[in-house]
Each structure stands twice: as structure tokens, then as C-alpha cells.
Amino acid sequence: MRLSLTSLLGSSLLGSLLVSAACTSNTTDTAGLQQLIQAGGEGYKLQLCAGQIYEISEQLNYTALNQEISTEGYPIDDTRATLKMVGFNKTTSVQAQDAGLSGAKLMNIQINGNRLESEDIYTAGGGNIEFGGQNQNQIIEHVRSYDPRGWSCLHLAEGTFNCLNITVQNNDIGPCGRDYFQNWADGISLSCADSLVQNNVIVDATDGGIVVFGAPSSVIRNNTISVQTRTMLGGINMVDVLPWLPEGNFSNTLVEGNTIHGGFATDMGNATFGSNNASAIIKIGIAVGPDVWFSDGRYGTNQSTGATIKDNVLSGALAYGMGVSSAKSFIISNNSFTGNTSFIGTYGPNCTTGTKTPHEPVALLLEPSSVTDLTLTLPENSQFQFVNGTALGLTCLMPPSGDFWPYGDGFNSGAATSSGSGDATTTNTASPSASSGSSSTPTQGSSSSASKSILNGSPSGVVFALTIGMIAGLITAI
Incomplete structure (x- = not known):
């Protein structure tokens, strides 16, 4: 059959050829x-x-x-x-x-x-x-x-501090x-001001999943950050006081609704924890203030100032869910933990000694002597409160070796088995647990359940782990 030019132009075949060209x-x-x-x-x-x-x-x-x-x-x-x-x-x-x-x-x-x-x-x-x-x-x-x-x-x-209004969305990074x-x-x-970073998926970004260099008036929301095979130093970092002036300027920066997943067990252990074949954790889920990151005092008394961090959700294996030090005028509210979570780490070769040794792993760590005018609130019935302690150079902790990774969603742990480390207590992962220690910081809500720590002696330090499973009916019953 002979096709006219008109029929050719109307044909889907020619249309696809023109698009390809x-x-x-x-x-x-x-x-x-x-x-x-x-x-x-x-x-x-x-x-x-x-x-x-x-x-x-x-x-x-x-x-x-x-x-x-x-x-x-x-x-x-x-x-x-x-x-x-x-x-x-x-x-x-x-x-x-x-x-x-x-x-x-x-x-x-x-x-x-x-x-x-x-x-x-x-x-x-x-x-x-x-x-x-x-x-x-x-x-x-x-x-x-x-x-x-x-x-x-x-x-x-940031350019010459004239970068504005970048939109970064729906990307897959890592x-x-x-x-x-x-x-x-x-x-x-992110150092460009007044920008929007949303709905991105970030996997195995080994320094920081999202690092905010001030970026005043920016919004970082609804991003998902996780580890699979490589340990990350931080999930969301607000620790760099430069380049924006005055130093530490995070004014009106909003970090909200992000999801941060630390590592999960890849192999069976006991009923609560298993091992991870890459020993992958996030060392600090959300890091606030230069001292949390830098142990050498390079920024003196400078503070990260003026941001709001709210409604973020964390799970999996982390050394610290949140570490806060050398910060001013931050609003930190309604951040929570879901599913099974552990807080684990051993003191590495770069950890400081004596009074500067970082506090052992916990869900929420605050160094009160270095912060000013913070508003800290937690969800009602929060499993954890902020714990006061040294929050200096927290990235020095190293992942442990053994069965300390919680099971993730859909991972059937089966019947209880003995732990490979030989000293972990077998518990039901559906049972909620609270952070050890207490906090004098003003918070809303309270922790309603007992704490448990798992200790594993090693030349480089001590492993601390906690697990939670957020099942509303069980929490209500308790």
C-alpha cells in the first residue's frame, strides 16, 4: 500500500521516528x-x-x-x-x-x-x-x-551569598x-539560601546524607535517608558554621518530616538482634552544632543558630539518634523513633579521652553547657528523653561486631536463638524500651518503659544497644 505524505505525517510510526530524532x-x-x-x-x-x-x-x-x-x-x-x-x-x-x-x-x-x-x-x-x-x-x-x-x-x-531558591526534588542519590x-x-x-530540598531518596552517602551549610530560610522536608552497605557519619548535618555570616547562621531553616533509617540486621541472631554483613550504621541521625562533629575545637565558642527541626522519624541502628551541642535558638520538636531501633558503637581510635570522651550511644544526646535558648519537646509517650552528656566528636564511634542490629520491617526473626555475641539478652522486639539516663532539659511527654543495655567488652570500648517496637496497643496496655 502506498502512503501519502499526509498519512505518513499522521502515522504513529513517523511520529515516534521524529521524537527519536x-x-x-x-x-x-x-x-x-x-x-x-x-x-x-x-x-x-x-x-x-x-x-x-x-x-x-x-x-x-x-x-x-x-x-x-x-x-x-x-x-x-x-x-x-x-x-x-x-x-x-x-x-x-x-x-x-x-x-x-x-x-x-x-x-x-x-x-x-x-x-x-x-x-x-x-x-x-x-x-x-x-x-x-x-x-x-x-x-x-x-x-x-x-x-x-x-x-x-x-x-x-552559596555564590557570593546571592544564591537563592534552588528546588531539589524527587532525586535518587547514592x-x-x-x-x-x-x-x-x-x-x-546545601548552601544556597531560600531553597527547597524535598522528596529525595538518599542511600549510602558516607559523610552526610544531607549536609546543611546554613542555607538560611531553606526547607529540607520529606526526604528518606538510609544505609545499606556503607556506614554514614550523619543523616542530616547542621554542624558547619561557615560559610554564611554571622558564623552559624541557620536562621529560619526548617528540617521537617524526614525519615532516617540506620542499619538493619541482614542475618539471624537472637529474637531481638542479628548481625549486619556490612556493619552499616548511621553514627548520628541528626547532628546539631559544630562540637558534635569536630572534637578539636576549631570553631571555638561558635554555635549553630536559629533553625527548626521537627516531625522527623528515625529507626534502625544508629550510634546516636540526635546529638545536640554548641547550638543556639533552635526549636527541636516532635522528633520520634519508630519500629526497631538500636543505639550501638564502640569507642574508636579517634575518640577523645578523659572528660572529653563522648557519652555512650543513646537515642537523644544533649550537652547542656554548650547550648543557649533551645526549645526541646518530644511526642507524647516518647520512649526516650534527652540525656545530658558530652556530645563532642561523636563520629569517632565505630560500628560494633556481633548481633546488635535490629530486625527491619518484614524480617521474620522466627523462634528465639542464642546470640552470637554470647551476652545479649533475648527480648521480644515488640516490647518498647526507654533510654537509660535522665534529662533535665524541658520536654513534653514522658518515657513510660524500662531501659535495657547490652554490653560487649572489646579492646576499643563498649557497645551499648537499645531496642524499641512501637505497637500502640502494647504501649497503651503498659
Whole structure:
């Protein structure tokens, strides 16, 4: 049958061919991709082809207002095009920080930093993605970023303190960095003010899942942060007093409704705890104040100041659910724990000694002598209260060895078995437990159940663990 031009134009076959022809093939080299961006000018969209990998030897730079790099058809799965960095000693794949790049968009694409398993972190250079700078109204959405060679999967810079209003949403981030000394990398590093970071999933970002560098008036909400195979130093970090001025400026920054999962058992142990084949924990679920992170006093008496942290939920194995020190005028309210949770760790080689030794792992740790004008409230019937103690350099704790990881949702622990460590008490994971110790801090609600600790002698310190299972009927009965 002969088809007329009109029928061809109306056919779905030709329509699909025309759509396919719109994307830029992966036979285009790095220089060719950059030339398209340069020549395209304001509003240009560089659309890459679904399912294709683009090996780039240099970073791609946005060059005009409102430009976009995306995958044709805007898929949200593994068919998103991939930019894979193969250049020698290069760390950044896409950059939109120079002046005049407001409105830049990075959407529906994958960024593979291509750090090899055997490589140490590249100490110079930027993150996989470098946005922000001297710009406003940028968007990063439905992007996967992983294996950066440098210090972050996604960095949103402050510029000359004129970066505003970046939206970072619906992205999947990680793994980022390695979980051995000074080879860590952030998931999202936020320093741009008045920005929105929401609905992102961040896995195995070994430094901080989301690190907030002040970023005044920003909102960080409804993100999910978890570990699978690599220990994370922190889930959400608010510990860097620079670069915003006055030092420690977190004014009007809101961290709310985020979910943070520490490690869970991957193998059977006793009825309460099992082992984890990667020994993966989050050391601090939410870290507030520079002293919590830095034990060397580098920031003197400076404090993180002015943020609100509320309605966040934590579970799994952590050293500390929340650590608060050297902070001022924070509102910390209604943060809670759900499911099975343990607080575990051994004192590592970088832990301080004497009066500066960090308090043993607990759900909520506060160093009262270093904080000013805090508002601390907990949910009614909270299993835990804030415990007063030394909250200095908490990342020095190391994951323990043995059966100390709680079972996650859907993990059937079966009948009680003896613990591999030989000294853990077998308990029902549905029984709620409260933090050991008491707090003099003003809180709402109370802890209603007994505490339990599990001690495991080791050359490097002591392991402390607690477990909770939040079953409303059981709590009510108690």
C-alpha cells in the first residue's frame, strides 16, 4: 500500500521516528555536547537519548539563562540517559554556578562519577553536580547521582551569598563515597539560601546524607535517608558554621518530616538482634552544632543558630539518634523513633579521652553547657528523653561486631536463638524500651518503659544497644 505524505505525517510510526530524532546521540563527543549548549543560547534544551551512556572527558557547563539538560521523554527509571565521567582527574560532570545561569534545569538524567572501587577520593575539585553559585531559581529533579570522585554527589553553592531558591526534588542519590577514613562524600550539600530540598531518596552517602551549610530560610522536608552497605557519619548535618555570616547562621531553616533509617540486621541472631554483613550504621541521625562533629575545637565558642527541626522519624541502628551541642535558638520538636531501633558503637581510635570522651550511644544526646535558648519537646509517650552528656566528636564511634542490629520491617526473626555475641539478652522486639539516663532539659511527654543495655567488652570500648517496637496497643496496655 502506498502512503501519502499526509498519512505518513499522521502515522504513529513517523511520529515516534521524529521524537527519536530530537535527542542528541551518544556518538557526540564532549566537545560536541558543549558546543550545542554554547550555540543554543538562552532557553536551550540539550536532550539526551533514553537508555544511552555518554562518556564525557570534561564537565559540561551551562552557558545561558534557563538552559536544560535532560533525557528525552523525561523517564524516571533506569532508562534515563547517563553522563559518565571518564576524564583524567576530573570530578564534576555538570556545572551551573557561573553568573548568568539562573533558571538552569537538570532533569531526568543519571550522573555516574565513575569513582572506581580501588580509588581514593579526589581531594581537589567539586561534586558530581555543581549548581547554585551566583544564580536563582534553578531546578534539579528526577536525577540519579552516584559514585562521585570528589566530596559530594550534589553541591548547591552559596555564590557570593546571592544564591537563592534552588528546588531539589524527587532525586535518587547514592552511593556517595567510601566509609573509610577521609574517603567520605555527601549526598546533598546545601548552601544556597531560600531553597527547597524535598522528596529525595538518599542511600549510602558516607559523610552526610544531607549536609546543611546554613542555607538560611531553606526547607529540607520529606526526604528518606538510609544505609545499606556503607556506614554514614550523619543523616542530616547542621554542624558547619561557615560559610554564611554571622558564623552559624541557620536562621529560619526548617528540617521537617524526614525519615532516617540506620542499619538493619541482614542475618539471624537472637529474637531481638542479628548481625549486619556490612556493619552499616548511621553514627548520628541528626547532628546539631559544630562540637558534635569536630572534637578539636576549631570553631571555638561558635554555635549553630536559629533553625527548626521537627516531625522527623528515625529507626534502625544508629550510634546516636540526635546529638545536640554548641547550638543556639533552635526549636527541636516532635522528633520520634519508630519500629526497631538500636543505639550501638564502640569507642574508636579517634575518640577523645578523659572528660572529653563522648557519652555512650543513646537515642537523644544533649550537652547542656554548650547550648543557649533551645526549645526541646518530644511526642507524647516518647520512649526516650534527652540525656545530658558530652556530645563532642561523636563520629569517632565505630560500628560494633556481633548481633546488635535490629530486625527491619518484614524480617521474620522466627523462634528465639542464642546470640552470637554470647551476652545479649533475648527480648521480644515488640516490647518498647526507654533510654537509660535522665534529662533535665524541658520536654513534653514522658518515657513510660524500662531501659535495657547490652554490653560487649572489646579492646576499643563498649557497645551499648537499645531496642524499641512501637505497637500502640502494647504501649497503651503498659
